[in-house]
Amino acid sequence: MPSPAAQSPRQAGDAEAVAHQAETTIEVGESESDTGYESESASSASTSVSSSVRDYTFENGRRYHKYSEGRYLFPNDEPEQEREDMKHAMVLNLCGGRLHYSPLDNPQNVLDIGTGTGIWAIDFGDEYPSASVVGVDLSPIQPSWVPQNVKFMVDDAESPWIYPVNHFDFIHLRHLASSLKDTPGLISQAMANLKPGGWIEMQELYFVLSSDDNSIPETHAFSKWLTLVRQGLESFGVDLLGPAKSQERLKDAGFENVTERIFKVPIGTWPKNQTLAKVGLYGQAMCVDGLQGNSMKSFTKGLGWTAEEVEVFLVDVRDSLKDRKVHSYLTFRVCYGQKPVGTS
Template sequence: MASQEERNTPEPAASEAVIQIQDAIAAGDDDDADSSIGEEVEPSVVSISSSILAYRQENGRSYHALSSGKYVLPNDEVDGELALCPKAKDAKRVLDMGTGTGSWAIDYADANPQAEVIGVDLSPIQPALVPPNVSFEIDDLEKEWTWTQKFDFIFARMMLGCFTDFPQMIKVAFDNLEPGGYLELQDMSLPARSDDGTLHPESYLSKWCKCCFEAGQNLGRPVFPTTEYKNYLAAAGFVDIVEVQQKWPTNPWPRDKKFKDLGAWACANIAGGWMGFR
């Protein structure tokens, strides 16, 4: 998260960024903590799918049930929040970069009726029925931005490997923010790591992460390390930079129920998306 102030504000050193790091997650000792991968994965996916249906029936809006499940970034202090920056609850004009199915933009528009929300993506996969204060545009964010009115909050999630020059994209976002506006970036931090150091460099997961970096370089869309985001933000002119590091389990092994459920969601999402990386 970073705020934009008047252009003549002195550029801060990257070391001034505030970094918040979550504690390690304790592993459970029950049957669900089995690390084997096999027939037990499918029942977990079925169970998760059933919970999606239950959530839909309770809230009456099927699309929002699914988006709730996809928002898997953990945050102990502000569970259920769509964004963490101070501008999140009183923004008037919001841009969702790489909106995808539009789930975040829709949820944000519902929760903040005072805001005009614009979601942008390359693919027209957003629903037709949306809140009146949200709109979707099909556009390439790497081309010149043509909005004549600036934003006071820009949000981007899971944009690793999407841009040829991510630092330049951050600069473009800065130029399209009102003074005092915020840019919030939410991304995975690759390569994958384990709290206890048991993730071996030769494991399939470690090799997959390495292949992701190599593929990004070969495609001209490098996977920029999230640890460098604060430096990119400072170089673009942002101030009040805050980095929040959260644990994102990828399996249902944690002892804590919240992280166990979160890991089950992440496992289902990953299992359903492997083929897309072929």
């Protein structure tokens, strides 16, 4: 799995300044190759919760969660865990190393919804050692060795919450657009369980392909794939375009000081800015490595395709993702808001 080298805080900050302005054009670099980018392997995680929820199901050669079976349509096996950790690194590079944008003041109780491998929760626990961090996910794939102030639970965040009301200082959600069926309901539960003055932050990729130089051809296979996967997920009640509504949804739920930041995530190493080129390498690998796992259930069960038809189609999609003549990007949307201080 390709992985960019580390960069200095100044480089990361420069990339953030370039990327977070949605109207800013990303300059295209001159190189037609990916020379200079090394590859490394990521370690896989082992579970840290009871064996009663460790059962899995298998389909088309991939492993899926068993708890609340069918709620999450994508694999949870080691290749997917590595991809999730890679996405975390991509976001850190994109955002200058920041784990959040909410203006937190000594948070003590923190909830990470859809924690996945737990990598964000662990990093947050390290950065805020006085905080108690709870990571929640449908899959028990988190590591055993974690900071003492971090713990993990297996639960469905769209079921009624068991946490005390007015309890959390910060609730964090990331990469959940492809699985949530009732985002307003989840936001409502977050409002009830946040302390007055607490913050919620939603960080999501927005899966619409764009370019600043009109270099995406009408026949672009990855662009077609995005349309099809959105249609497939719609049959399961999932709106992949939901992140565009985050700001409105937080305001409708009663949150104040709602702010949205939009970053460009290049697909490939075409940007002239070297840090954005590294982000683009992550973005490209994120898409290529996730094609098979992200396609199977949405295409076969949602659109009626056969597994063989999916695999044949993905050949062209992979090729389109590696075309350096196409200067495409997705966007990463960070939206956060505060529970009014005078509420209960």
